[in-house]
Amino acid sequence: MKYDKLEVVDLCVCVVNNKHANDQAQEKEILKGVNLEINSDEVHAIMGPNGSGKSTLAASIAGAPGYKVTSGDIILTVDGKTQSLVDLTADERARAGIFLAQQSPTAVDGITLSNFLRTAKTAIDGVAPNIRTWIKELYDTMELLKMDKSFASRPLNVGFSGGEKKRAEILQLEILRPKFAILDETDSGLDVDALKTVCDGINRAKTDAKFGALLITHYTHILDYIKPDFVHVFANGEIVQSGDSTLAKKLETSGYEQYTK
Amino acid sequence: MDKILNQSAKKHYVLGENQVLDLLVVQMHDADCEVDIKVDLEGIGSNVNIFGIYFASAGQIIQNRVVVNHIAPKCTSSILYKGALLGSGAKTSWDGFVNIGENAVNTDTYETNRNLLLSEGASAVSVPNLEILTGDIVRAGHASATGRFDDQQLFYLMSRGIDAKTAQKLIVRGFFEEIIQNAELDDLEQTEIFKQLERKIDEVR
């Protein structure tokens, strides 16, 4: 079987701050040469202190505005087709198989969760979902995630609590079935029960779609539910150590201090 | 329902006892446009409902002015305008004047203008005015808000595979939905508005 692959090669990224239109755009280098190779069905955990650039890495792969790749590459191979993502727009990347669950999912007034999801599903699959089965699939998945049906007709993430937003992200993950899923602190802000519900959802989606996953987290707790094949320590814009799941356990006791000096 | 569709206009209505006026203003075309409406509620128990939908593209200027004079008692008025702006130099202005005269007891009035900025370089001015000369009324209110469909929101939709123009269309349709519902537009009218909306978004670059 041919494996799909997501490679990050010597990636350097600046954040571009052009708040003041007439000033010269301020650029600050955040990622300083990141290397990573994720095969389908693998789980890579990235752990590291706040401000080390983990979300920047996630945003750069997904093509978020405000980030500029200054050198290096992001290369995606799906079904034997290899392409660089760097010059693709965010929607092109998503249709190529990338999914980002944001650390703080954006609220969007003017579109309901269900309309959003149906439009996204149509865009990703290239055909509209079967009307007969669509609503059932949506509601069944929501039920598994312990989301009330009423969320489907609410404006996307507007007034959702932190935990509800995270569930809504995993709902999208389950429905859209990407090739690679980047989950940016999906565990943070969830209580024990919600964490289990959300992790069950991630595991269901992964069993179903066999995607490769990049799991960004602060805590080792999520790794009890979702077993990582690799653990990477991230500090100051780069991966400073990699290992297997035992590395996470070590970090739990030692902390990140040793890496930030 | 009286309609002013895709053209400049200046209209003056005088309503008699228990008379009802429903009015729809649509500005979805590409020319600069100025619509001026004045309604005098002279008869007891008269009622006016005004709805407006507009979309300013790059360089286009759309101006609206609505004056409602509550002269007689027990009259009601409701004004709801929503506008989208896309492109550099897209400009809209909205001035609402509701005047509640000293004899207009038991007046019930509400005026609302909401604007949605879809890009940088567009500007919406919105000024709802309310003058009240009698305190013996049911309700008098106004609301004005300008929201933004920003880069982060656009990215979020795009990160789920939706292209930028489809994302903008979805958002503007959702934004206009309140008017479509409240003004009870029929399918044909809705279709026409959405067609023009899609054309305006497709036109960009």
Ligand SMILES: Nc1ncnc2c1ncn2[C@@H]1O[C@H](COP(=O)(O)OP(=O)(O)O)[C@@H](O)[C@H]1O
């Ligand atoms: N848009 C931005 N403008 C300026 N600085 C930013 C921006 N986004 C992130 N940063 C900075 O980049 C660094 C890394 O941030 P981030 O990637 O969010 O880290 P993490 O996810 O590891 O906590 C931080 O110092 C943060 O302040």
Ligand SMILES: [Mg+2]
């Ligand atoms: Mg972060």
